[in-house]
Amino acid sequence: xxxxxxxxxxxxxxxxxxxxxxxxxxxxxxxxxxxxxxxxxxxxxxxxxxxxxxxxxxxxxxxxxxxxxxxxxxxxxxxxxxxxxxxxxxxxxxxxxxxxxxxxxxxxxxxxxxxxxxxxxxxxxxxxxxxxxxxxxxxxxxxxxxxxxxxxxxxxxxxxxxxxxxxxxxxxxxxxxxxxxxxxxxxxxxxxxxxxxxxxxxxxxxxxxxxxxxxxxxxxxxxxxxxxxxxxxxxxxxxxxxxxxxxxxxxxxxxxxxxxxxxxxxxxxxxxxxxxxxxxxxxxxxxxxxxxxxxxxxxxxxxxxxxxxxxxxxxxxxxxxxxxxxxxxxxxxxxxxxxxxxxxxxxxxxxxxxxxxxxxxxxxxxxxxxxxxxxxxxxxxxxxxxxxxxxxxxxxxxxxxxxxxxxxxxxxxxxxxxxxxxxxxxxxxxxxxxxxxxxxxxxxxxxxxxxxxxxxxxxxxxxxxxxxxxxxxxxxxxxxxxxxxxxxxxxxxxxxxxxxxxxxxxxxxxxxx
Numbered sequence: 055x056x057x058x059x060x061x062x063x064x065x066x067x068x069x070x071x072x073x074x075x076x077x078x079x080x081x082x083x084x085x086x087x088x089x090x091x092x093x094x095x096x097x098x099x100x101x102x103x104x105x106x107x108x109x110x111x112x113x114x115x116x117x118x119x120x121x122x123x124x125x126x127x128x129x130x131x132x133x134x135x136x137x138x139x140x141x142x143x144x145x146x147x148x149x150x151x152x153x154x155x156x157x158x159x160x161x162x163x164x165x166x167x168x169x170x171x172x173x174x175x176x177x178x179x180x181x182x183x184x185x186x187x188x189x190x191x192x193x194x195x196x197x198x199x200x201x202x203x204x205x206x207x208x209x210x211x212x213x214x215x216x217x218x219x220x221x222x223x224x225x226x227x228x229x230x231x232x233x234x235x236x237x238x239x240x241x242x243x244x245x246x247x248x249x250x251x252x253x254x255x256x257x258x259x260x261x262x263x264x265x266x267x268x269x270x271x272x273x274x275x276x277x278x279x280x281x282x283x284x285x286x287x288x289x290x291x292x293x294x295x296x297x298x299x300x301x302x303x304x305x306x307x308x309x310x311x312x313x314x315x316x317x318x319x320x321x322x323x324x325x326x327x328x329x330x331x332x333x334x335x336x337x338x339x340x341x342x343x344x345x346x347x348x349x350x351x352x353x354x355x356x357x358x359x360x361x362x363x364x365x366x367x368x369x370x371x372x373x374x375x376x377x378x379x380x381x382x383x384x385x386x387x388x389x390x391x392x393x394x395x396x397x398x399x400x401x402x403x404x405x406x407x408x409x410x411x412x413x414x415x416x417x418x419x420x421x422x423x424x425x426x427x428x429x430x431x432x433x434x435x436x437x438x439x440x441x442x443x444x445x446x447x448x449x450x451x452x453x454x455x456x457x458x459x460x461x462x463x464x465x466x467x468x469x470x471x472x473x474x475x476x477x478x479x480x481x482x483x484x485x486x487x488x489x490x491x492x493x494x495x496x497x498x499x500x501x502x503x504x505x506x507x508x509x510x511x512x513x514x515x516x517x518x519x520x521x522x523x524x525x526x527x528x529x530x531x532x533x534x535x536x537x538x539x540x541x542x543x544x545x546x547x548x549x550x551x552x553x554x555x556x557x558x559x560x561x562x563x564x565x566x567x
Contacts, residue, residue, distance in 0.1 A: 089560070090495070090553070090556060090557045090560050091495075091499070092499065092557065092560060092561045093499040093500075093502075093503060095499065095502055095503065095506065095561055096561060096563075097561070097562055097563075097564060097565075098565065099506055100506060100509065101509055101516070103516070104509075104516060104517060104518070105168045105169050105208070105471075105516065105517035105518070106166075106167055106168050106169070106517070106518055106519075106520075106558070106561075106562055107167050107168055107169030107170055107171055107207075107208075107210065107517065107518070107519045107520075108162060108167055108170060108171070108519060108520050108521075108522065108523035108539070109170075109171035109172075109210075109473065109474055109519040109520070109521050109522060109523070110151070110170075110171070110172055110173075110522050110523050110524065110526065111172070111173040111212070111215035111216070111217075111260065112172070112173045112174065112175035112178070112215060112217060113127065113129050113130075113145045113148075113175065113215065113216065113217050113527065114145060114148060114215075114522075114526040114527045114528070114529075115148055115149050115151040115522075115523075115524060115526045115527070116145075116148060116150075116151050116152045116175065116178075117145065117146065117147040117148040117149065117150040117151065117152050117153075118147075118150070118152035118153070119144070119145055119146045119147075119148075120146065121152075122152075122178075122188075122190040122191065122194070123178075123181060123188035123189075123190045123191060124175065124177055124178040124181060124188065124191055125177040125178075125180070125181025125182060125183075125188075125219055125220065125221060126177060126219075126220040126221075127175065127176070127177045127217035127218060127219055127220055127276075128216075128217065128218045128219075128220055128223050128228065128276040128277045129145065129216060129217050129276045130144075130145075130146075130220065131220050131223075131276070131277075132275070132276035132277065132278055133145065135278070138278075138530065139529075139530055139531075139532045140530065140531050140532040140533075140534045141532055141533070141534065142532075143527065143532030143533050144527075145527040148526055148527045149524050149525070149526050149527075149542050149544075149547055150547055151524075152194060154547065154549075155197065155198050155201060156201055157549065158523065158524065158549070159198075159201045159202055159205050159207065160205070161523070161540060161549060161551065161555075162202075162205070162207055162523065163205040163206065163207060164559070165539075165551065165555050165556075165558055165559045165562070166558070166559050166562035166563060166564070167207065167558070167562065168207065168208060168562075169207060169208040169209070169210055169255075169517070169519070170202055170207050170208070170209060170210065170523070171210040171212060171257075171473065171519050172198065172209070172210070172211065172212065173211075173212040173214070173215035173217075173260065174195055174211055174212070174213055174245060175191070175217055176213070176214065176217060176218065176219050176238075176241050177217065177219040177220070177221070178191035178194070178195075179191050179192060179195075179241065179244065179245070180219065180241055180244075181219070181221070182219065182221040183218075183219035183221045183222035183225070183237055183241075184222075184237050184240060184241075187244070192248060195249060196248075196249070199211075199249060199252050199253060200252070203252060208254075208255065209252065209253050209255070210253075210255040210257065210519075211245070211249065211253045211255070211256055211257070212256075212257040212258075212259075212260050212329065213238075213241070213242050213245060213256065213257065213258055213259070213310070214238070214258065214259045214260060215260040216260070216261075216264070216265060216275065216276065216529075218234075218276075218277075222234060222237060223277055228277065229265070229266075229269075229299040229302050229303065230270075230298055230299060230302075231302070232302060232305075234302055234306060235302055235305045235306045235309050236309070238306040238309070238310065239306060239309035239310050239312075239313055242258065242310035242313060242314070243310075243313045243317070246313065246314050246317070246318045246322070247317075247318070250318050250322045250324060251322065253324065254322065254323065254324035254325065255324060255325060256314065256324060256325070256326040256327070257326070257327055257328060257329050257399055257473070258306070258307040258310050258311065258326065258327075258328050259303055259306075259307055259328055259329065260329045260399075260401075261329060261330065261331040261401060262300060262303040262304070262307070262328070262330070262359055263300070263330065263331055263355060263356070263358055263359060264331055265299065265303060266296045266297075266299040266300040266303065266358075266421075267296055267421055267422070269299065270290060270292070270295040270296045270299050270421075271284065271292045271295075271296045271420055271421040271422055272284050272285040272292070272420075272422065273285035273286065273287035273290065274530065275529065275530070279291075279295060280292045280420075281418050281419075281420060283416075283417075283418040283420070284418070284420050284422070292418070292419065292420035292421060292422075292423075293379055293418070293419025293420055293421075294379050294419075296421040297376060297379055297380050297381060297421070298381060300358060300359070301381040303359075304359060304362055304363070304391055305387060305390075305391065307328055307363075307391075307394060308363075308387070308390040308391040308394045309390065310326075311326050311394040311395070312390050312394070314326050325396035325397060326395070326396055327395045327396055327397040327398055327399055327469075327471070328359065328363070328395055328398060328399065329398075329399035329400075329401055329473045329474070330356055330359050330360060330398060330399065330400060330401065331355075331356075331400075331401040331402075331474075332355065332356040332400050332401065332402050332457045332461075333355060333402075333403070333404055333405060333406060333453075334402070334404075334405035334406075334450070334453030334454070334456050334457045334460075335348045335351040335352050335355070335405070335406060335407075335408045335427075336348060336405055336406070336407050336408065336438075336453070336456070337407070337408060337409070338407040338408060338409040338428075338430050338433060339409065341410070343409075343410035343412075344408065344409045344410055346410065347408045347409055347410040347411075347425075347426070347427040347428070348408040348427070349371070350371055350375075350425050350426060350427050351408045351425055351427045352460070353369035353371045353372055354369075354371075354372060354421070354424065354425045356461075357369040357371075357372070358372065360398060360461070360465055361465075362383065362391050362392070363391060363392070363393070363394055363395055363398075364392070364393075364465045364466060364468070365392070366383070366388040366391060366392035367383065367388070368380060372424075375424050375426070376424055379419070395468065396469065397468065397469035397470065397471055397516070398461070398465075398468050398469070398470055398471075399470075399471045399472075399473030399474075400457065400458070400461065400470055400471070400472055400473060401473050401474035401475070401521075402453070402454050402457050402458075402472060402474070402475055402501075403447055403474070403475060403476070403477070403521075404439075404446065404447050404448045404449075404450055404453060405438060405439070405448065405450035405452070405453025405456070405457075406429050406430065406431060406438065406448075407429070407430040407431070407432075407433055407438060408427045408428065408429065408430070409427070409428045409430055410426070410427070410428070411426065411427065411428040413426070431448060438450050439451075440493075442477040442478050442479075442493075442497075443477075443478040443479050443480045443535055443536075444477075444478050444531070444535060447477055447478065449477065449496075449497050449500070451500035451501050451503065451504045452504060454472075454475070454501050454504045454505060454508070455504040455505075455507050455508050455511075458470065458472075458505070458508035458513045458515060459508060459511060459513060461513070462508075462511075462512065462514070467512070467513065467514050468514065469514050469516055470513065470514060470515045470516065471515070471516060471517040471518075471519065472505055472515060472517065472518045472519065473517075473519050474519060474521040475498075475501055475518070475519070475520060475521060476494070476497070476498075476520055476521035476522060476537050476539075477493070477494055477497045477537070478528070478535040478536055478537045479491065479493075479494070479535075479536045480534065480535070480536070481525075481531075481532075481533050481534035481535055481536055481544075482534070483536065485541060485543065485550065488525075488536065488541040488550075488552060489541055489550060489551075489552050489553060490552075490553055491539075491552045491553050491554050492553065494539070494552070494553075494554040495553060495554050495557045498520065498554060498557065498558075499557075502518065502561075505518060520539060520558065521537055522537045522538050522539075523538060523539065523540060524538040524540045524542050524549065525537065525538035525540070525541055525542040525544075526538065526542070538552070539551070539552055539554045539555040539558060540552060540555055
């Protein structure tokens, strides 16, 4: 899309001005006179009551990792291994939302967002995972929640975003132990009791598949466990541990939901769900073998978690392939897990082609090997979509539509929140390059168009959260990746809304009656 000359002139002016505008004041520089192309999208084109928000996670934005009584999480330990994170970056300070939350809440309000999805750091509340409460940590989340409500922004609280307390990792091997189920449910219970008078939207886990697969199949994420064949790990078993961890995550989710429903939901009148990542897997060819490969990929990816929650068992394909390495739910556990969501969050960014690799069984078993599916990012020389900065992220809007329709058709059309969606630029873009993010605008426009199409086709999708509000600590990429709609100068942590932020502001303007 060519930018109109007026927009370009305006934006050059804004960019020249931006370095002289202090953080919070930057949010006041608004292109009121310029029309950005929303592709015909507006609040009015989405279902009544549809919620628009932004999302972040505790370790990625809060900072203050060693302050005010917070205990270390497994990520605090993992990032200290030399060479794990780009430029050996950490989240110790990150973008310091712990101290700058008011400024960030003002930004959201100024950009017309309805909601904010944040995560609660378990080890900020319970430094040892259990037992003694860190009241300074509780006070921080109270301040954040109250600040959001004062500005008319609905808090969406996620209880776990990759950051298990290190104390529990040391005590009993963390998520590999069944003991984590009760400890997590106790932490969740405390949060419901403490914040549930104001928080009415709860999420138990963000991307449990990523936790199990990247943490225990290839060691790519904390705690960095895998079989030697599949990663640079000192311990682990890629053929069994991902399945054990996933099982405990599902049981912990079910236990937390049970507590919420029995003790808090009748009075607090909130709702609770889980956030699942879902790459859309498209067969590379029309062959039966490639169709089966794509379906195996979907079952091993999103089905791993949503199938037990909807149907009370793992997908049949997984049961057949994984066999006795796949844990089983007892009758009591099935009762607890089945139906344990009021909504499901879907984090959707990209799509890949899948094919049948016709390969022999691997000598060393592993979760990814169990798929028996090959990944392709192009078909007959044509890429599936333009690539963002991250090597896994291709811009494939039709994948979002297919993913939402798949959830609708396979899983009884549950209430869905599109809980993450976005793209990244390189970390080293200058302020002026970073602010002029037309590629991101085009990405959001295309994906929201497909989201609307899914809603118009009967998918029960009720909200959308852009990832992310701010440029922040992007796990192993550190600060070499920028997902924010607000540019953060990492040298002084000043915030500058990007063009995409103003695009949302325009899209979300409420019609005056």
